[in-house]
Amino acid sequence: MNNLPQQTLTWKIGGEAGFGIMTVGLMFSKVSIREGFHIFDYVEYPSLIRGGHNVYEVRVSSNEVYCQERKVDILVALNQETVSLHKDEMKDDSVIIYDNEKTKISATDFAPSVILLAVPIAKIIKEAGASLVMQNNVALGASCAVIGFSKETMLLVIKDMFLDKGEQVVKDNSIAATLGYDYVSNNYKDKFAKKLTPSKTNDQIVLTGNEAIGLAALASDCRFYCAYPMSPSSSLLHFMAAKADECGIVVKHAEDEIAVINMGIGASYGGIRAMVGTSGGGFSLMVEGLGLAGLTETSLVIFEGQRPGPATGLPTWTAQADLEFLMHAAQDEFPRIILSPGDVEEAFWLTVEAFNLADIYQTPVFILSDKYLAESHKSAAPFDFTKIKIDRGKLITSGNTTDLSKYLRYQDTSDGISPRVIVGTKGTYFLTNSYEHEENGLSTEDSSQRIKQVNKRARKLVLYENNLPAPNLYGDMDSDITLIAWGSTKGPVISALAQNNYVIAGKTVNFLHLNHVWPLPRKAISNILSRSKKRIMIEGNSTGQMGKVLRRETGVVVDDYLLKYDGRPFYEDEIIDKVTKSL
Amino acid sequence: MIVADYQTNRFPTWCPGCGDFGIWGALKTSWVKMGWNPWDFAIVFGIGCSGNMADFIKVYGFHSLHGRALPNAVGLKIANHKLPVVVVAGDGDCYGEGGNHFIHTCRGNHDISLVVHDNRVYGLTTGQVAPTATQGFKSKSTPDGIIEVRINPLALAITQGATFVAQGFAGDIPHLTQLLIDSYNHRGFSVVNVLQPCVTFNKINTYMYYREHTYKLDSSHNPQDKISALTKVMDDERIPLGILYKEERKTYEQSLNQIATNTLVEKPYNLNLNSLLNEFK
Ligand SMILES: Cc1ncc(C[n+]2csc(CCOP(=O)(O)OP(=O)(O)O)c2C)c(N)n1
Numbered sequence: 001m002n003n004l005p006q007q008t009l010t011w012k013i014g015g016e017a018g019f020g021i022m023t024v025g026l027m028f029s030k031v032s033i034r035e036g037f038h039i040f041d042y043v044e045y046p047s048l049i050r051g052g053h054n055v056y057e058v059r060v061s062s063n064e065v066y067c068q069e070r071k072v073d074i075l076v077a078l079n080q081e082t083v084s085l086h087k088d089e090m091k092d093d094s095v096i097i098y099d100n101e102k103t104k105i106s107a108t109d110f111a112p113s114v115i116l117l118a119v120p121i122a123k124i125i126k127e128a129g130a131s132l133v134m135q136n137n138v139a140l141g142a143s144c145a146v147i148g149f150s151k152e153t154m155l156l157v158i159k160d161m162f163l164d165k166g167e168q169v170v171k172d173n174s175i176a177a178t179l180g181y182d183y184v185s186n187n188y189k190d191k192f193a194k195k196l197t198p199s200k201t202n203d204q205i206v207l208t209g210n211e212a213i214g215l216a217a218l219a220s221d222c223r224f225y226c227a228y229p230m231s232p233s234s235s236l237l238h239f240m241a242a243k244a245d246e247c248g249i250v251v252k253h254a255e256d257e258i259a260v261i262n263m264g265i266g267a268s269y270g271g272i273r274a275m276v277g278t279s280g281g282g283f284s285l286m287v288e289g290l291g292l293a294g295l296t297e298t299s300l301v302i303f304e305g306q307r308p309g310p311a312t313g314l315p316t317w318t319a320q321a322d323l324e325f326l327m328h329a330a331q332d333e334f335p336r337i338i339l340s341p342g343d344v345e346e347a348f349w350l351t352v353e354a355f356n357l358a359d360i361y362q363t364p365v366f367i368l369s370d371k372y373l374a375e376s377h378k379s380a381a382p383f384d385f386t387k388i389k390i391d392r393g394k395l396i397t398s399g400n401t402t403d404l405s406k407y408l409r410y411q412d413t414s415d416g417i418s419p420r421v422i423v424g425t426k427g428t429y430f431l432t433n434s435y436e437h438e439e440n441g442l443s444t445e446d447s448s449q450r451i452k453q454v455n456k457r458a459r460k461l462v463l464y465e466n467n468l469p470a471p472n473l474y475g476d477m478d479s480d481i482t483l484i485a486w487g488s489t490k491g492p493v494i495s496a497l498a499q500n501n502y503v504i505a506g507k508t509v510n511f512l513h514l515n516h517v518w519p520l521p522r523k524a525i526s527n528i529l530s531r532s533k534k535r536i537m538i539e540g541n542s543t544g545q546m547g548k549v550l551r552r553e554t555g556v557v558v559d560d561y562l563l564k565y566d567g568r569p570f571y572e573d574e575i576i577d578k579v580t581k582s583l
Numbered sequence: 584m585i586v587a588d589y590q591t592n593r594f595p596t597w598c599p600g601c602g603d604f605g606i607w608g609a610l611k612t613s614w615v616k617m618g619w620n621p622w623d624f625a626i627v628f629g630i631g632c633s634g635n636m637a638d639f640i641k642v643y644g645f646h647s648l649h650g651r652a653l654p655n656a657v658g659l660k661i662a663n664h665k666l667p668v669v670v671v672a673g674d675g676d677c678y679g680e681g682g683n684h685f686i687h688t689c690r691g692n693h694d695i696s697l698v699v700h701d702n703r704v705y706g707l708t709t710g711q712v713a714p715t716a717t718q719g720f721k722s723k724s725t726p727d728g729i730i731e732v733r734i735n736p737l738a739l740a741i742t743q744g745a746t747f748v749a750q751g752f753a754g755d756i757p758h759l760t761q762l763l764i765d766s767y768n769h770r771g772f773s774v775v776n777v778l779q780p781c782v783t784f785n786k787i788n789t790y791m792y793y794r795e796h797t798y799k800l801d802s803s804h805n806p807q808d809k810i811s812a813l814t815k816v817m818d819d820e821r822i823p824l825g826i827l828y829k830e831e832r833k834t835y836e837q838s839l840n841q842i843a844t845n846t847l848v849e850k851p852y853n854l855n856l857n858s859l860l861n862e863f864k
């Protein structure tokens with residue numbers, strides 16, 4: 001594969017909710033990686049269980065893929081709506097696979113070179129005596145045949161995906177997919193240029209941001225996950241719950257988000273690593289609990305998957321508008337750390353880091369994600385678990401020889417971190433206190449004690465800031481234009497630049513990606529940004545939150561903004577356009 | 584252990600005569616009788632005059648937020664179900680601000696002993712009505728008298744799934760002490776509602792009032808009889824003291840296979856991570 005020119009295509013399937021769009025999309029992604037390709041996939045669907053338009057897009061390439069594409073090479077239309085909504089996304093030589101007995105296509109809507117591939121999906125299903133819910137498998141088979149993916153790989157994916165549902169389910173799905181595959185092979189042999197040449201040198205995995213975070217939590221010895229369902233965090237709850245028995249952890253769907261964070265705090269106080277998860281609305285309910293974790297110095301990892309809001313907002317769409325909310329949530333001042341991963345690999349490794357930071361600094365640590373990262377699959381090399389180091393910080397266990405008789409829970413240490421003893425450890429006891437407290441934990445309203453503890457807690461963050469890694473700069477240090485983004489906006493920006501070899505309209509462009517978003521690595525950022533001639537901030541909100549934070553924290557003023565807040569992720573062309581227009 | 588062993592060097596800040604002294608005394612005596620060292624159990628405190636007890640007791644204590652002691656305790660219990668966990672809360676705290684948690688902790692039957700200081704007012708915030716206040720009770724926040732009817736915490740506990748429901752009186756320390764011990768020995772969620780005179784802000788529900796209106800359940804009461812228990816707790820004029828309802832039901836923690844042998848906190852970590860990757864291939 002290495003020396004071949006890049007092979008790439010985008011496949012999209014659309015249909016009503018209930019048509020199994022999500023399942024077939026994931027199967028297509030898996031067939032693609034098993035055939036040796038990289039993928040990124042992206043789903044759009046309304047907040048409905050039945051009806052409504054669901055779309056699943058998979059971008060396949062022989063090189064790494066970072067984001068979705070606007071134009072489509074293969075469109076699979078399981079209903080009329082898919083054709084009318086997506087007909088303008090065709091490339092010159094695209095293929096449309098559609099059920100000619102159910103869907104009307106007028107050839108004049110398309111360039112003559114677009115191939116209209118009629119596959120009587122419903123009829124094929126009926127003739128085989130199969131159930132109509134198998135339509136999606138026929139579509140999968142037809143797609144694989146068009147592209148030239150092997151039937152064996154496709155059937156193996158079906159087997160692996162449905163085996164736990166029983167042999168019969170595997171069989172039914174396989175038959176339907178084979179029918180679709182054979183129909184296209186027999187009737188349209190060699191009609192398309194849209195072939196991908198498989199390569200077998202790939203052992204990648206394919207997973208969503210939420211799955212990467214769940215996996216990392218398990219790998220980091222998280223033993224309690226607590227949540228209340230809310231898109232786009234629910235899939236993390238489902239993942240963790242499905243793993244609870246096998247992995248020996250406890251997962252609790254609590255009565256509300258207030259209970260969620262307080263149970264998380266209780267479990268962490270009990271000595272185990274704990275994580276809670278929600279979206280912005282649920283986090284709004286958690287805010288007082290955040291302060292409790294801060295003041296009691298309880299380690300806690302908080303997952304927040306952003307969606308557009310406020311209130312109920314757009315439940316199934318994406319946003320990056322909760323940064324300032326998380327930075328300032330809860331009254332008064334206390335240390336907190338916010339990490340915001342850019343892709344599934346970062347989601348995994350930053351989650352591992354989040355658990356360590358929470359334990360080391362005994363304070364809440366956020367993983368700030370969004371629907372785009374949470375639910376999009378990306379292919380990745382399998383994670384190297386041997387690289388994980390679990391650091392529980394200053395933890396005195398009963399095995400340690402420390403004399404516990406004079407133990408002070410909130411000891412005023414030079415780095416601000418007080419050694420921690422797990423509740424129930426014999427030979428000592430202490431009060432963990434939500435009131436301001438003395439070093440021994442008992443409440444105080446004394447001026448000097450108050451100042452001492454505020455300063456002690458603040459020192460923890462100073463230490464963290466001194467240990468912060470520098471942010472990633474992609475492209476040449478000295479470029480004409482610097483793009484800045486944080487979190488999941490990384491994908492579209494990297495993709496737009498990589499395709500153009502970091503030169504747009506004759507200008508060199510580099511990219512500063514921030515994933516340790518609070519506190520920021522201020523010095524490193526200002527070193528980079530003070531050298532750039534033009535800075536464009538790209539983020540998913542309407543006020544340019546990170547741009548404002550950068551100005552406050554580093555003095556650097558960004559020159560221009562590309563902001564998006566319609567619930568959709570960024571597309572490469574929007575970024576290229578912005579750069580071109582800003583010249 | 585003797586009672587004084589549980590005392591910090593801080594003398595309680597409660598008003599002289601406050602019922603909280605009696606509950607404090609009963610709690611300490613109950614631990615002496617259980618033979619518990621300060622590290623053998625943990626208490627999660629709510630916020631209120633009641634929760635202020637946290638500063639006066641030498642144990643593993645967690646002074647929580649107003650209303651949130653129960654979910655903290657549930658989390659702690661899940662992490663370490665072998666550690667006895669007691670919750671000390673106020674009635675505003677537990678039945679008002681944290682009312683949702685109260686209902687759901689009953690449903691879950693978590694193995695926790697909840698001790699509620701029921702003084703029918705908010706003591707710490709200077710005497711506004713609590714949800715336990717009698718309809719018409721006048722306070723600073725309800726100068727014309729409270730419009731809502733009172734919450735019935737014991738009926739709520741019985742109907743929502745608590746498996747040990749009892750009522751004590753801060754003026755009868757020996758009786759309360761025994762109820763507390765019984766609640767610790769019960770496996771499951773125990774609710775001990777304690778009638779606690781607030782001498783400063785509640786001039787109606789006084790020691791005298793409770794002496795006149797309460798009676799002790801005797802052997803004629805069968806704590807397995809839910810309907811009889813409910814009938815008794817619905818009577819506002821004749822207030823029962825003692826174990827009203829008791830049932831054996833699997834606790835939340837007993838229902839978790841993951842912690843059937845070891846607690847979460849003591850379990851060794853031995854996940855086969857590479858096998859977790861298979862489903863992503
Ligand atoms: C979220 C929140 N709201 C309000 C308060 C103020 N507050 C403290 S204690 C209390 C009421 C206490 O009443 P109760 O729970 O009955 O306990 P008591 O003082 O009577 O023992 C209130 C409203 C608070 N601490 N936190």
Ligand code: SF4
Pocket residue numbers: 596597598600601602603632633702706707780781782783784
């Ligand atoms: S205000 Fe009432 S409850 Fe609070 S200490 Fe005084 S008497 Fe007790």
